[in-house]
Amino acid sequence: MIDGGIVIVGGGPAGLCAAITAAQLGAPVTLIDDNPRLGGQLIKQTHKFFGSKSHYCGIRGIDIATLLEQQLSATPTKVILNTTVIGHFKPNILGLANQHTFTKLSYQRLIVATGASENTILFENNDLPGIYGAGAVQTLMNVFGIRPGKNVLMVGSGNIGLIVSYQLLQAGINVSAVIEALPKIGGYHVHAAKLARLGIPILTSHTIKAAIGKEYVTGAVICRVDKNFKPIKGTEKRLKVDTICLAVGLSPLVEILSQIGCEMVFIPQLGGQVAWHNENMETTVSGVYVAGDASGVEEASTAMLEGRIAGAHAAATLTGKFTEAEAIINQAKFELAAIRQGPFGEKAAKGKEKMMQTVR
């Protein structure tokens, strides 16, 4: 069996930064992703990144992916694409599957940077074709250049819901409305304002009651909700849409970590179940790290910084370059703290704090 050295699962911003940092510190690195291209969520993000204090604000996600890819290709990192890590065997072996084969790979250190998966919500007919996660809509229209439909109802007004709505309009697709159960818009005002200028209604205190259709979506029933998110009778409205896009949050992808036996904690502010980790992103299993959305749903800039920390720490414990690693880690921690002080970093900051308090 081959040994992967520091093995990183997931080639999004977190995994890429972990790989670049670890390789620059002289560690042997293997990076695995199930897509044909590196970049994770970034490869479908056409908008300019918003203003966290990281270096990449103002740059489009797709361009950040290219930048990181270039940095990675200057290192001797081994990259394995189109391959899913489907399991873990004790003590330190991963099961890898691609279209045709199953192989095993051992590791000396493991960094799990698998990102997050999209949530769904309960409503009548929520399994009909034509109902997609926001990420799926982005993949279709921004990666493949295919319109998912002609008329879309967007559920959720967080940044993802707002940004993807705007991207739908850019792709020539009509957005009938954006609905939000909370009494106020969840995402940044700039994103909401762009939609408002184009005349797209953002209906707060509204939810989806049902999808209409037999074989696929032909419409939706929305209604108002009261303070306790209970539907208000008589406020139902029918919309003629062929697509319903759900942007109702993400949950960290933690299967590998729980299979390994890392201690898990449930923290709503981080998106649900996460592997407990210390300041260096190390879980309760020595040598196993987590970074990015898999460690708590946040944003790309924090994912990159967490990746850098995990990569540096894992590399130092292998190569002995502790002083060099420490400088990188301290700088990244400093930037992380700055981002999390901002209004949109607050939630994650609370979540991480809560986790630290559950001492292991």
Place this chain on the structure above:
Amino acid sequence: MSKRTSKRNTPTRITDHPILQFNRGREITFFFEGEPMKGYEGETIAAALVANGVKVFRYSEKHKRARGFFCAVGKCSSCLMVVDGKPNTMVCMEPLREGVRVERQRGRGKI
């Protein structure tokens, strides 16, 4: 039940985009339920089907409910189809190939 909602040269492909350019690969012919369709090298089977107006990918086992795809990134198993006779193929991750035969899956599918 209609197999698809639009014909060839379907308008669901984006040609003009303010930011993105789509460098599509070679045009490929494949078959959906025996019917020839066009797609491009480099896209997934799921993407090519949607571009051809196909919305229903399979029918669920117990209640025979229509299912399309949901996550597009290989995480939800909503998109399992029969590909070249092989059931349970996750078509949102499976690259499109020349001449590939794709069929809706009904229930679990026999191996």
